[in-house]
Amino acid sequence: MTALLDVRDATVTYPRPAAEGGPVMAVNGVSLTVEAGSIVGLVGESGCGKSSLGRAILGLVPLAAGEVRWRDRRIDKLPRASFRPLRRELQLVFQDPTASLDPRMTIAESVAEPLRALVPGLSAAGRDARVEATLGEVGIAGELASRFPHQLSGGQLQRACIARALAVDPAFLVCDEPVSALDVSVQGQIVNLLARIRRERGLGCLFISHNLAVVAHLADHILVMHRGRIVESGSCAEVLTAPRHPYTRTLLESVPEVDPVSARRLIAGRATGPDSAPSSRLTS
């Protein structure tokens, strides 16, 4: 069986003056595959290249080298117009739901937008029905749909963004830090929602996050990214219980547990140093 998404040796560079060291290699020869119905978690710290990789998969930043294959067809060199039909299949959910929604549109209007743009054959009535059904699927019912973004909570807005991504019935979702801007008591609602949607729709998903515990709740397979490279790849259980790369171990050990004894033991071990771990950033 061929994978839904197959990324090989992907490299993303950003320009930088030669005096400052030349181009920045944000993503450096990364390969990954995602099967239909599976969630791959991509973990790393700020500047490690995880968002650049997510964007490159969706054709939002160009690859400097390597390739992205979707259903065994190469899509990274496609001109804009040819990529357009693929937008129905590959969708994206961002970190900040407030910034992703137009403040002057109602929630229902925002969810209808991608349908208008990508499924032009759909009648107005068909569109309304699809919007209502998708919003219902994410738990935004009735009168909430006719409200404006500022009238909803952060969790409700992120549900709306997920509904907007799902409205065109995609086969693949890139979620870039989808719960990082939400309160702890609400984060779980969104994680559980994504788990249910994957189960019910059989979507493939690349779930990008700096929070290993959140990723571990959801992902079948985990990739750990550091300085533009994948330094560890394995099943969720393997990475958590038997990490092989020292950076993965540092990452695992750095999260303070909600237990005074172990949290204090952790910081007692970090009392020296400027910053105990080397920067995850390639540019520093």
Added chain:
Amino acid sequence: MSALLEARGLTVDFSGRQAIRAVDGVDLTVAPRERLAVVGESGSGKSQLLLACTGLLAANGRAAGSVRFAGRELLGDPRAAAAVRGRGIGFVFQDASGSLTPHRGIGDQLAEVAMSASALTRRSARDEALAMLARVHLPDAGALAARYPHELSGGMRQRVAIALALMARPRLLFADEPTTALDVTVQAGVLALLARLCDELDMALLIVTHDLGVVAALADRIAVMYAGRVVEEAAATALLSRPRHPYTAGLLASVPRLGDRGELATIPGAPPVPGESFRGCRFEPRCPNRAERCSAFDPALARIAVGHVACHFPLTVDGSQ
């Protein structure tokens, strides 16, 4: 022991198109050398509480009640509040760049605070600055002093911001989400630094955060805020292992833990929007244990064996209702 900081019935109101009560009758004390964590989600009023204590509210904000620092009333006395800022109470914020001037070297900025805090010559102020940079574990203080904030990593910048807050040797440090903007591998080091500095400098700490792991690492005592109120307050070990308020219990259960799989525990619904008015308990709409009286009567913060809880039906020590 007399309190270093003592807030009584502290209320913060914002006027505008809609009147908002951000903090609603909060009592809080910090003893000398004590580390208190105020925990809450966005909009719970935890940051406004800190600002109100030191007279730093926005122009449309008004604080009422009483805030005493070392016995002296600060509310309604801008000069007393100004005198306490810096030498009495130092500040570290989430965004270190906001505490530093972008166009001056780190060393100058630190020395300036030392000079305004105590009458020092420029030269000895500079020595103090270098000593403080070493104290916050920044390597090669001499070279670093000449650098500008943008030349440093996020973790280093936060260490400089901490050094800046400590230059005037405050007796209490206010830290508002000091590690939230940092990577987790850097966070542990900054938490360790804060803990050690409190010990070395005999300094009390009031840390405001939403991160219960950070709280577990630093706090002696915890106050949990919800919708402008303190709903539970107790010693850290007791509160984290045996929460008595259903909100505290829900918050603790919601933290994703490494190695757990499947459904995450959540609290249904969302925190109230600032400005919402309440009749009964503010947590009632989201509470798994709500009963009739919860929507009718506002529970007061009442003393229990190990602290205080504001709930008609607090959880028992073994976690049941």
